[in-house]
Amino acid sequence: MAELGPGLLTPADEATGRALLDVQDATLLIVATPTYRGTFSGALKVLLDQLPANALAGVVAFPVVTAEAQPQADTAEAFLARLLRELGADVVDFGLTATRSELTDPGAVADQYTAALIA
8 A cells, every 4th residue: 555655546547556456356355554533544445445346245354453542443443344345345253453552462462363263
């Protein structure tokens, strides 16, 4: 996303077009974002808004959200999961959320999430 820069807003931008094709061709999509003011990043929204209806049909999607506080992370994860479902993705029952304090040990966060998924 960061490499796309202003191309995200440029019609027919080649790099953005390739990124959109990569997203649509995925079988497993991990969509990670920091939380900004209670929702996911605007750049991510701009990218996903360029996908056609049902573009993610057949794709398993995992929302991953970081935030300053858990309520912010939970809200942003719910909004992101809803958008991914709207695009046709099969979204896992609950995404991965992590707060700043939890990110001091990302391995532990990943282990805890994995254990919850298989439980």
